[in-house]
Amino acid sequence: DRGTASINRDYVEIQSWNVADQNNNFLINEVTEIPVAISAARYATLNLPCAVTIPTDVKAYTATDGETEVTLSEITDGVIPANTPVILVGDEGTHNFTIDTENTTAAISSALNGTLVPTAVAADASAYILKNGAQGIGMYKITSETDRTIAANKAYMGSTTAASSSNMKVFNFGGI
DSSP: OOOEEEEOTTSSOEEEEOSSOOOOEEOOOOOOEEEEEEOTTSEEEEOOSSOEEOOTTEEEEEEEEOSSEEEEEEOOSSEEOTTOOEEEEEOSEEEEEEEOTTOOOOOOOOSEEEOSSOEEOOTTOOOEEEEEETTEEEEEEOOSGGGOEEOTTOEEESOSSOOOOOSEEEEEOSOO
């Protein structure tokens, strides 16, 4: 009484129907790229459950946490492994990250935490989000009750329970 599903002869769609209603059709398309928007600030965060190839016009970084700064290390082999939260730098617009189904590289260790679903950060937690704020682009401490949910497939920094005194952490790309 739950219906039946079958794949049509061309193997391009799954059809579902039951006796009462034979008009339930589902179409499943293979996804080979994931579009990622980078704002006019030229920065974004990303965390995906699959490995992806970094577009040539984008750079991806893992992070090391410091009291007042975040040291960024570029991923230079061209692939972000699955479950590796990163900070992206690129021109404003949508960039297509190609899914790399062959890559089985372990996630890269980083001070960033990643989400796969929208994630609420506890009110007493010390967490930082990417923001273009009063002091420029950096990781800003979450302080208001209205911005404590980190969107799906994004990255944030900090412990969800430990306290920290710095309200903003600047980016250090390893130079002066």
